[in-house]
Amino acid sequence: MKLFFRYTYLTFRFFVFAIVFVALFVFSYIYPGLLNIVTSLFFVAIGLVIVDVILLFKQIGITASRVLPEKLSNGDDNPIELTLQNHYNFKTDVLLIDELPFQYQKRDFQINTQLNKHQEKRITYTLRPLERGEYYFGYLNVYINSPIGLVTRRYQFAKDAMVPNYPSFLQLRKYMLIAFSNKLFEYGLKKIRRIGHTMEFEQIKDYVTGDDIRNINWKATAKRNHLMVNQFQDERSQPIYSVIDKGRAMKMPFEGLSLLDYAINATLVISNVALKKQDKAGMFTFSRKVENKVAAERRPSQMHKILETLYNVNTDFAESDFSRLYIDVKRSITQRSLLLLYTNFETLDALHRQLPYLQAMAKNHLLVVIFFENTELEKLTNVEAHNTFEIFQKTIAEKFMYEKKLIVNELQKHGIQSILTAPENLTINTINKYLEIKARGLI
Structure with a gap:
């Protein structure tokens, strides 16, 4: 009996009927001739409720399942498939409430549909995770109404499923095809003229x-x-290192994804492209110290090692120590390598504090500093100003955007290559830079 009340709910239609009967009984005191009619209708309504309950509870009328991917891809739309099977002999209205992981903070997710008798239906929806880690799904709740519609029965399926959320592996195939095709111009990329040839x-x-x-x-x-x-x-077996700054400068979010996670997704893709180009791929991160090291190699298991390392990157977004980075690079990377440094500089002063260490690394390696445009500021500069405050905001935004261009010029002046990119274009711009470097034989 306890389970019966736990899985039984009264519908909006039931309460409408209840209010109507209350009103009719009130009128029957004013007009006594209505009392017998209202009483008869009331018992008919009670009979309909009993019939509704019998229809819903005389059998297990619905089965449902949730099909989850083996792992989620961070920042991408991941398909989740639900399968419903109606065993009732009548058409039913269905309300699906899937208990999503707490990371989404979404408590109103629901899907309304209908099932004909003995019909099987598949429903697919997508989730876009924005944080790496473990995602726990709760119950899949299915609420069923009969054609009478006075009572709802709840079914629960698929309790406590966990799916890990990895860096964006869905981009691997997409960008690999781009990197090995001649259609880079479709993404706004220019062709690179080969200067001479490799040996x-x-x-x-x-x-x-x-x-x-x-x-x-x-x-x-x-x-x-x-x-x-x-x-x-092209020369092969050249070491390609992705160096990820996981300090406070990389905490800024764009489209819900932090700059750190954009860099992690790009690292996964560029490592895969480098391995397919017969180069050695490696990576490490740094903030207070250098961590998450994966030596540049070309083994079959290298991509799995990089993927697992990127999945386990954790940080408290502390202040980054570029001096420690320089010392570690000098000690541990003895062969001339391509270093793709993902970081962010908002001002020239911030760059000048780290410039001596960047210059020192650029003496022995080909260093590419990759940092980010502030797309929110760009949107602000495109809005027409109507008052003094908006003019002030627009002027400050243009100043910060101009300072980003000065940072590019400053790096170029010291012989350091750079990429200034919007976060959403990070991966494709990094691939294009890598292919340019390979084509020009700079390593």
């Missing part, structure tokens, strides 16, 4: 129109009695 020999082949005549192999030409040329390929 890693691939093969000798027949000369065709358009080949560089400087690569003609005269010995092979003399033997074959027609022109032969040397063909070269």
Whole structure:
């Protein structure tokens, strides 16, 4: 009996009927001739409630399940599939309430649908997680009404399911196809003209129109009695390190995702592209000290190691120590490498405090400093000002945006390459820079 009351609810229609009957009984005292009619209708209504309860509880009328992915992809739309099966002999109205993980702070998530008799239906919705970690799903609650609609029965399925939320692995395939295609211009990227060639020999082949005549192999030409040329390929097995600043400058959120998580997602993709390009991929993070190290290698398990390391990156967003970063890079990375440094500078003064350490790292490695545009300020500059306060806001926003450009010029003046990008374009701009560096043979 306790379970019966636990899973039984009265509908809005029931309370409407109750209010109507109260009003009718009140009128029946004024007009006594109505009392017998109202009483008869009241017992009919009670009979309908009993019939409704019998229809809903005489069998297990609904089965449901939730299909979750093995892991969630951070910052992406992840599909969640619900399957419903109606075993009743009548059409039902269904209200689905899925108990989402607490990270969403969403307590009004519901789906309304209908099921014909003996119908099976699949419903898919998407979730966009914004924090790495474990996501616990609660019950899948299914509320069923019969055609009478006076009583609702609740079913509960799929209790306590946990799914880990990893860095954005859904971007891997997308950006890998872009990196290995010739369609980069579709993303606003320019083609890179190769300057000379690398010195890693691939093969000798027949000369065709358009080949560089400087690569003609005269010995092979003399033997074959027609022109032969040397063909070269990009140098391989070069160390590519993603260096992630996890200090307070990376806490700022855009579209719900912190700059740190944007950098983590980009690191996962660029590491995959580098490995596919036959380079060695590695990574580490730093704030007060250097942590989460993965040495640059080209093993089959390297991507799994990087993914697990990125998943476990934790920080209190303390002040970043670039001197510790420089010392660790000097001690542990002895081979000339490409260092993709994800950080953020808001002012020239902030850059000048760290510039000596960046210059020191750039002496032995190819350093690319990647930092972020403040897209909220950009939106502010595009709004027309109507009063003094709005003019003041717009002027300050333009000043900060101009200072970002000065930071780019300052880095360029000291021979340090940089990328200034909107957070949402970080991954594609980083890939393009990597491909440019490979094409120009700068490593």
